[in-house]
Amino acid sequence: xxxxxxxxxxxxxxxxxxxxxxxxxxxxxxxxxxxxxxxxxxxxxxxxxxxxxxxxxxxxxxxxxxxxxxxxxxxxxxxxxxxxxxxxxxxxxxxxxxxxxxxxxxxxxxxxxxxxxxxxxxxxxxxxxxxxxxxxxxxxxxxxxxxxxxxxxxxxxxxxxxxxxxxxxxxxxxxxxxxxxxxxxxxxxxxxxxxxxxxxxxxxxxxxxxxxxxxxxxxxxxxxxxxxxxxxxxxxxxxxxxxxxxxxxxxxxxxxxxxxxxxxxxxxxxxxxxxxxxxxxxxxxxxxxx
Numbered sequence: 573x574x575x576x577x578x579x580x581x582x583x584x585x586x587x588x589x590x591x592x593x594x595x596x597x598x599x600x601x602x603x604x605x606x607x608x609x610x611x612x613x614x615x616x617x618x619x620x621x622x623x624x625x626x627x628x629x630x631x632x633x634x635x636x637x638x639x640x641x642x643x644x645x646x647x648x649x650x651x652x653x654x655x656x657x658x659x660x661x662x663x664x665x666x667x668x669x670x671x672x673x674x675x676x677x678x679x680x681x682x683x684x685x686x687x688x689x690x691x692x693x694x695x696x697x698x699x700x701x702x703x704x705x706x707x708x709x710x711x712x713x714x715x716x717x718x719x720x721x722x723x724x725x726x727x728x729x730x731x732x733x734x735x736x737x738x739x740x741x742x743x744x745x746x747x748x749x750x751x752x753x754x755x756x757x758x759x760x761x762x763x764x765x766x767x768x769x770x771x772x773x774x775x776x777x778x779x780x781x782x783x784x785x786x787x788x789x790x791x792x793x794x795x796x797x798x799x800x801x802x803x804x805x806x807x808x809x810x811x812x813x814x815x816x817x818x819x820x821x822x823x824x825x826x827x828x829x830x831x832x833x834x835x836x837x838x839x840x841x842x843x844x845x846x847x848x849x850x851x852x853x854x855x856x857x858x859x860x861x862x
Contacts, residue, residue: 574603582627583819590695604636630801672851691851727763730810732821733772747816751862755836817841838862
């Protein structure tokens with residue numbers, strides 16, 4: 573059994589699930605998801621830590637959930653766990669750097685995967701299967717259908733603005749108007765009928781700060797839907813994208829799967845510019861200063 577540790581929000585969970593899916597195909601082995609860390613509510617996990625929920629239930633996936641107390645509890649590589657059933661050993665493979673790690677795909681079951689695995693290179697072999705798995709349980713909500721039509725019949729640009737927890741995160745940092753304005757100006761100049769649809773965890777800030785020369789609509793949280801899945805569907809319906817340093821927005825681009833999409837992402841994904849993000853950002857995306 574391949575066991576994948578879940579951690580972080582929906583975008584992170586999608587990357588982790590995707591690696592498990594790829595590994596399961598390689599070895600023709602089942603895989604399960606360990607929710608223990610994700611759902612642990614022990615206080616004082618460190619400055620800036622945000623508690624998350626299990627969010628993959630927005631999709632038509634039916635994963636095996638590892639039973640508490642029966643899977644690996646060691647979190648460091650090189651340790652083994654002695655399970656109560658048959659004293660079976662399981663190797664722990666912990667992500668040691670951010671870029672694509674080919675070695676993990678060669679680690680045979682039984683293995684416990686502890687990391688974020690943020691690269692499409694991990695799951696290229698199961699893209700078709702993942703697209704089937706990542707179909708939404710709920711369709712576009714009725715109150716959002718007019719907005720959805722507007723997105724479909726304009727040169728729609730999805731603009732995602734991540735603030736909230738990133739405002740206090742020394743690790744991530746926040747993309748500001750010095751990034752969004754030139755990116756949008758560049759995209760709009762090449763489109764016949766551009767319209768910016770702004771999706772954010774801080775729509776009030778966006779209303780106050782986005783003063784663009786093209787038609788603009790800030791999409792408020794009345795359109796968020798179940799665990800923001802309605803919002804993600806609206807984002808994925810757009811034709812072009814200006815995204816921040818957010819995996820939620822990254823997956824909106826992936827889910828959109830449009831051949832002629834123009835995508836702009838920030839050059840600096842983390843405050844630490846030494847972290848190599850070339851395997852996260854596809855080569856055909858443009859990267860602007862932020």
